[in-house]
Amino acid sequence: MSRATEPTYERIYAVVRAIPHGRVATYGQVASLAGLPGHARQVGYALHALRTDDDVPWHRVINARGEISRRADPGPEGLQRAMLEAEGIVFDRRGRVSLRRFRWQA
DNA sequence: TTTATGGCTGTCA
């Protein structure tokens, strides 16, 4: 469990797991909630290193603009949107989410 | 050990 040096990723995963169904959070938000303010990028890395079979709803984490960030592999990019829509998240014509409505408020 | 790399974010033009 808690080692002296707790992995940063674990904290991030814990926060992401706490995101309710049908809600989204930004990278920066997750970082802050994980006790790592300013590490938004690391959150992205943590999710990137995440495995598909883990129980972490990585698809509920989007960037501050309310969009799905473009990453190296275009595959999961579309999948993420599909998964969010399946949870009731609505994307506008430009592929953006209304953070004002769907942002998770801890 | 050092170096390079970013699923980001905020500010400015």
Next chain:
DNA sequence: ATGACAGCCATAA
């Protein structure tokens, strides 16, 4: 509204 710039810092090699 969009586009460019710099800053943040853990992980991987």
